[in-house]
Amino acid sequence: MAKNNSSYDLYVQKMQKIADVRNSISILNWDKEVNLPAKGGATRSRQVATLAGIAHEMFISKDLGILLEKLNEGNNLDEKQRRNVELSYKDYRKSLKYSTDFVVRLSNLTSEAYHAWNKARSENNFDLFKEAFAKAVDIKKEEAELLGYEHHPYDALMDMYEPGSNTADTDVLFKDVREQLVDFVREIRNKPQVEDGFMRKFYEKDKQWQLGLDVLKNMGYDFDAGRQDISTHPFTTNFSAEDVRVTTRIDENDFGNMVWSCIHEGGHALYEQGLPPEQYGLPLGNYLSLGIHESQSRMWENNVARGLPYWKAHYKKIQKLFSENLNDVSLLGFYKAINRVNPSLIRTESDELHYHFHVLIRYEIEKGLMEGSLDCADLREIWNSKYKEYLGVDVPDDNHGVLQDIHWSHGSFGYFPTYSMGSFYAAQFYKQAEKDIPNLTEKIEAGDNTPLLHWLRENIHQYGRQYTADELCKRITGEKLNFRYFMEYAQEKYSGIYGL
């Protein structure tokens, strides 16, 4: 039960005002992606920068620091309050490590890197990015030192996106990926390929749009607490748990594009809509980590909506909607097509198995760059040889290789591993959901996703940052993150599809 405490109330007030400013930034950014007229870009950037500066100043203010220190030392708080204060104090002390000088240099160098990356992309030549990239790597090394770490500089960066994660644990995960997934995928490649040509016939835009809305509604997405729009790159953003917005894109010649982005973002959005509104602006009202966030999108995308039970519920409707393309395609044919395994050059176009090789490669590279065992100058060669090794593909040019992701140009090092962790958490959680929810499969076959959403709300969403990812995973499944659940899921599913 919450205890009365005027210092705590003051802390809440301050944090919620900071959240108001941060959420305003999200509104400005959402509007930028969805609505901004061509000439509005420059002013919008300065408006976002001004609000970001204000939010930062508010958060590193001495007043807040003194308040947090006092609250953190006291013992007049209930469990949730204590956890909020503990996390805010940790975030606060972390923020103080960033000097203004460092923030300005980081901002300038990443801005420089972003422009160089764009230039390099337009000329399809990594050499034009190399120099700016090396500077970005250097300042990220500096950031790792400034943040501090126990064992490996990369740990400090990983912790920014997945608090508590580190290279020691992640090495174990990716060792399993290497040892188990590589062979399994090789087996699949030796089998006859499934047919999916019909996925790239003409699927009318307006019909796809309406389907996307129906899909979201069926997942349990609350349109009174959000909306869907179109943007170049699909994303989810939120301004409170009562205003969580998704975007999608529609390619009339690639049916999968809209469907999976819609479900993926829908999974993210359900997490945000499930966070406790009364914890607005506080750690317990915030998502736990990017890995856990991704576990929600991946579970809906892969474990649910690339599964046969899901399509038993929905295929007939879709077959009717696009009868000109799907009349001759059986449910099983559709199910196989949407689970086609094929190595690709581009991460975002990958199937759910090869995906982890894409991530593994980036993980090895980032770790090597941070510890100094790899050199930026050699990146193209390293990249290409790793793609040959893990995916068996020849990289034809830099845009299909080392220049494909925007992340490094933004200075986002340590982000990629959370994508794989997300899938692995998803498999582990889903396995548990199947145990906990009576007849889960039958319910999904009947088009009823409510029990699953309810389970996610109860076990994950409602807690925000109350537990660490490790603690949460143990509470739910009895053990920490383990690759074996993903591997079992993959083996069961793909053995069926490819007749292994």
Add this chain to the structure above:
Amino acid sequence: MAKNNSSYDLYVQKMQKIADVRNSISILNWDKEVNLPAKGGATRSRQVATLAGIAHEMFISKDLGILLEKLNEGNNLDEKQRRNVELSYKDYRKSLKYSTDFVVRLSNLTSEAYHAWNKARSENNFDLFKEAFAKAVDIKKEEAELLGYEHHPYDALMDMYEPGSNTADTDVLFKDVREQLVDFVREIRNKPQVEDGFMRKFYEKDKQWQLGLDVLKNMGYDFDAGRQDISTHPFTTNFSAEDVRVTTRIDENDFGNMVWSCIHEGGHALYEQGLPPEQYGLPLGNYLSLGIHESQSRMWENNVARGLPYWKAHYKKIQKLFSENLNDVSLLGFYKAINRVNPSLIRTESDELHYHFHVLIRYEIEKGLMEGSLDCADLREIWNSKYKEYLGVDVPDDNHGVLQDIHWSHGSFGYFPTYSMGSFYAAQFYKQAEKDIPNLTEKIEAGDNTPLLHWLRENIHQYGRQYTADELCKRITGEKLNFRYFMEYAQEKYSGIYGL
């Protein structure tokens, strides 16, 4: 030429940051009207309130005050810089007059008034608004005292919306309205009425929407620096001169609704798009006054787009687009219909002549309340008897009478007169434009609005707040605002239409 001055640069920097926050509020409010999901309202309100508090604190900061005082006393500035500083210093000193206590009380009372007004509206009963209204009037009287005035407390409130305006000048304007317009409108009422039933046939939504976009484009609205959306009440807002947005609404059974709101908001938007972007955040980058703003919307709406030359250019296209409704309607029949003069109970549905009686009534009431010659308790009776006197109509209930406008519930006293001033400025400016632009009428008949827009840019838009409204009007037309130009415009136009 701009002089180098590091204090001035610092002032610009501070003002532009404040503008960033204020414009962010506008983005949040635009999004609220256009996109907000049902449950998002409460958090959005607190986000807006937080940003408003921050902007206010930034503007009343001692640092800025000292800087402004210093700059205002110095003589190291060019003309534009001097004017910016002069206006900012004036705005700053005005802001300081508001104590936190007063701001909180004002905010609470207007919030209370707004809720009471909504309640009263829903029960169609002014008595439910009376008490909250009286409190709102009292605090506005207090605000007038706090701001200070020379002759009349209402002057202080008028000055908030139309700087430099006062009851002495406005009494003269409305005396002319009473003496000249009342008789003229009575003459019209004695003539046979024009036919406009076809305006309320069925006009398909999608076609209207496309027409609205075409109309805006033809006016010269830059869609690379703005966009149009749908909202319940049409409005214009801007986040910089490069992002000026309009909204409209579409009634499939009332063709005029979309067309005039679209052109009206388009006129406002052209003004904002024409403000100098290099003066972002400074007084010279801001609109001069609400009256001048309204002169832009009214000129496009009435002087241009309710004119015969405009429809000579566009009627054929529209007749073809809605041939089922307009095939039998001649250009002249259409022109007469859109200029139908008929007394109405609701201000926003009024023709352009009766409109000024609606405003006159509100002006007389507000002035009377502020000086204490009228009593809130008698408002319904006062309202109804004035409507009988000036418009010859019987008010059937409060929703069609004293409760119709949202303004008072927001504490906006002194706003209404700017609506009439806008029309009168529009007529006076347009008369001058006809003199200055060779063959203006022929150009509009040919569908070319560029010369007019160019004239407005040159004579009005580019200056922002550089001149007072009086100075601007004298610069352009050689004299200050004079009702005679509106009266001449009305006589010429409506004598033709009604055969006087």
